[in-house]
Amino acid sequence: MTTAQIALPKKLIPLFDGDADVRASWGGRGSGKTRSFAKMIAVRGYMFGMSGVTGILLCARQFMNSLSDSSLEECKRAIEDEAWLAAYYEIGDNYIKSRDGRIAFVFAGLDRNIASIKSKGRILVCWVDEAEPVTEEAWTTLIPTLREEGEGWNAELWVTWNPKRKSAPVERRFRASNDPRYKGVELNWRDNPKFPAKLERDRQRDKEERPEQYDHIWEGGYVTALEGAYYAKHLQKAKEEGRxxxxxxxxxxxxxxxxxxxxxxxxxxxxxxxxxxxxxxxxxxxxxxxxxxxxxxxxxxxxxxxxxxxxxxxxxxxxxxxxxxxxxxxxxxxxxxxxxxxxxxxxxxxxxxxxxxxxxxxxxxxxxxxxxxxxxxxxxxxxxxxxxxxxxxxxxxxxxxxxxxxxxxxxxxxxxxxxxxxxxxxxxxxxxxxx
Missing domain, CATH: 3.30.420.240 (Nucleotidyltransferase; domain 5)
Structure with a gap:
């Protein structure tokens, strides 16, 4: 049997180990979670295809007016980073599918196409990226469609997002859940072993020039201040001074x-x-x-x-x-x-x-x-x-x-x-x- 090593941020390794119904990760900019999930959904498709399982990998976002708004490019780059994945998948301008015809990537916007997801076919994994604005209605419609299962596997929901509102449905459903089959982890810039030098300069610049927004942008905190808010800097200073x-x-x-x-x-x-x-x-x-x-x-x-x-x-x-x-x-x-x-x-x-x-x-x-x-x-x-x-x-x-x-x-x-x-x-x- 041939084995392959996959480079992931250390905190994500237990997230993808073992069985689960939901695998979720949240945090700030530069954490590497989007690229990691894009790679892992391709890996999971490879594993399904090599086991003779046929189905689709659904990559969804709340808003997707065209493929340019989707995770298509992230998935392409993640596949191209691994020679053995690139050999398994055929990549076109507007599609990704396995060369054996068993696995296909499908990209959808939940705001417009949620009702049609039921007819997408056999969903093996659904990854919802940028999930912060996803509505409760969308989750209620989407989750029951993930009902496929086979020997040693079941359809899974993967969720990634940058926190914004504590009251967002994605927060209540997944970060706050105590379900043992829901796995979740916070991931931020310091957890990314390949954190780019350019992003480090951006991070330092935001920390110096936009301290009221820094925690949300880089540390996965909720939005506590809009740019130009009347009291943003005052609240940040109160926090720094222990008030x-x-x-x-x-x-x-x-x-x-x-x-x-x-x-x-x-x-x-x-x-x-x-x-x-x-x-x-x-x-x-x-x-x-x-x-x-x-x-x-x-x-x-x-x-x-x-x-x-x-x-x-x-x-x-x-x-x-x-x-x-x-x-x-x-x-x-x-x-x-x-x-x-x-x-x-x-x-x-x-x-x-x-x-x-x-x-x-x-x-x-x-x-x-x-x-x-x-x-x-x-x-x-x-x-x-x-x-x-x-x-x-x-x-x-x-x-x-x-x-x-x-x-x-x-x-x-x-x-x-x-x-x-x-x-x-x-x-x-x-x-x-x-x-």
């Missing part, structure tokens, strides 16, 4: 619940609470709550669950806190006062209020500490909050009102209401009052 960590609430200090109000309609804006404490010059951010379309009782229940009773907590509302809810015909201010809370409604700052909150937040950011675990969702919103741009004219149009703006508005309000602590000046010697 994102274990900073629980001081039990002797007031909890200040800073709100951005939403509503109870189906299309209502999100309701947000940031729980803050002002401890001298420090703004300690201890918790975050956000929900959409829920009545005020839902948010009050969260306060009670966290121990933020009226005896310990006070609430700050934006100017529209006095406005009545369109469904329940009661204002947030009156409902919260009725629940026993001391409520302060911050007056409308008028035109330019959003930018005033942003500038105030930037000024006080060096004084802010975040309790890491309980504020993660809120910090993701702060990192995303960015300016809307007119690309044709190259001008800014103010904050973009998207999913991140509710938490960001409330956070800015909290920074706005913080006041410099008053320091008592000592009396001068010789001027003490005489009693």
């Amino acid at each position: 994102i960590g274990f900073f629980p609430a001081d039990p002797l200090m007031t909890i200040r619940l800073i709100a951005d109000i939403g509503g109870t309609g189906a299309k209502a804006d999100n309701f947000v609470f940031w729980a803050m404490q002002f401890i001298g010059r420090e703004i300690r951010v201890v918790n975050h709550h956000e929900a959409q379309g829920q009545p005020i009782d839902y948010h009050l229940a969260w306060c009670r669950q966290q121990g933020y009773e009226p005896s310990r907590a006070q609430i700050w509302l934006p100017h529209d806190g006095e406005t009545q809810d369109t469904v329940y015909d009661v204002s947030y201010e009156s409902a919260l006062r009725k629940a026993g809370y001391k409520v302060t409604v911050v007056p409308n700052q008028g035109k330019g209020a959003a930018m005033a909150r942003i500038e105030r937040t930037r000024i006080v950011f060096p004084q802010i500490r975040f309790n890491e675990v309980t504020t993660e969702a809120g910090r993701l919103a702060l990192g995303w909050y960015h300016e809307k741009r007119d690309l044709d004219r190259g001008i800014g149009l103010g904050p973009d009102h998207d999913w991140s703006s509710h938490s960001s508005d409330a956070f800015g309000l909290g920074c706005l209401v913080w006041e410099e602590p008053k320091v008592m000046k000592p009396l001068e010697y010789g001027k003490l009052p005489i009693v």
Whole structure:
């Protein structure tokens, strides 16, 4: 029997060893995972063909308008790197197939061709590359099509992606799975023994010039900041300085619940609470709550669950806190006062209020500490909050009102209401009052 040695990053070797239903790898740029999976799917096709098994190797992505958007070129280069694979496969401009006629590569986009995958034939392996944007509907349709099995083998799903959102379906399905037949490993640039010198220069450049995006691009972290985001550099600096960590609430200090109000309609804006404490010059951010379309009782229940009773907590509302809810015909201010809370409604700052909150937040950011675990969702919103741009004219149009703006508005309000602590000046010697 002839054997061949295949060069893979060390961390991928156990991933491809033994039986599995799913083999998954995620991480940042330059890890070598895409080329490695391209090579291994060709190897697996070779093994099937040499065993007399006939079928297809499906290479899919969520978006594929043409073959130029597919994994075709990666697979070609991976095959050409190994003389024995190149001898087994016939490579054309638009196809790859085995010379014995048993194995064929098929390339498909899940956004358009998902329904037709059932008719692709006998799928031996399906590799979904760039899987971060793949929808839950696509996974639900695709996975049941992988039902082929034979003596000592079954159809497998392989998945590779660069993480972006913790909430993405690919994260919940595969990285978080405890299924013993799901194998997964994180792979980053340092795990690639052939990491190119050119990419190393790019990595160092990003680390120096784009520190707020470095973790996502190179270390497989989730996106916490868009380019041009208002607070991206401030969050990165807070992380570097250790101001994102274990900073629980001081039990002797007031909890200040800073709100951005939403509503109870189906299309209502999100309701947000940031729980803050002002401890001298420090703004300690201890918790975050956000929900959409829920009545005020839902948010009050969260306060009670966290121990933020009226005896310990006070609430700050934006100017529209006095406005009545369109469904329940009661204002947030009156409902919260009725629940026993001391409520302060911050007056409308008028035109330019959003930018005033942003500038105030930037000024006080060096004084802010975040309790890491309980504020993660809120910090993701702060990192995303960015300016809307007119690309044709190259001008800014103010904050973009998207999913991140509710938490960001409330956070800015909290920074706005913080006041410099008053320091008592000592009396001068010789001027003490005489009693």
